[in-house]
Amino acid sequence: MFQAKPIPAPSDDKRWRIVNATMRRHGYRASGLIETLHTMQEAFGFLDVAGLRYVARALRVPLSQVYGVATFYNLFKLKPAGEHTCTVCLGTACYIKGAPAILNSLQEALGIKPDQTTPDKKVSLMVARCVGACGLAPVVVLDEEAHGRLSPEQVVEKVLAWRVAMPEEC
Ligand code: FES
Known part of the structure; x- marks a missing residue:
């Protein structure tokens, strides 16, 4: 059976290995599209454009079809609205x-729940x-x-730093 050679992932983020494992399990066939998107969302929390493009190429499926599936099913979320994720x-x-x-600490500090964006869109x-990265x-x-291995306080501190407005230069 013909099996396409894997193409390079959009980045060296380890999460692509998980997505690749799903595509490999399906022999890089188009029939693995939904499960691949599902794996991608589980790993990243959402589906972004670069990722959809990568999956389309790897499975040799038209990008329009990948978009169609990603937007048809409510369980798939496209890139969130926030400036940071x-x-x-x-x-x-x-x-x-x-x-x-x-x-819990993040929800309390930001006043939002998972899959939500702060009102300032940050x-x-x-x-x-x-x-x-289970070892970490x-x-x-x-x-x-x-x-x-960050404490809740350390994570909150890093995330709140994104929300500090930088003064605009004249
Ligand atoms: S990185 Fe594997 S469980 Fe969190």
């Missing part, structure tokens, strides 16, 4: 090591299931960067 991993290892306390709060549990991904 804070994704808390709630996979087993992170859950055991204190991820719920981090999520921060979107997301959750994911295993981002592929509990893991929080701030924009593209995974941070491990």
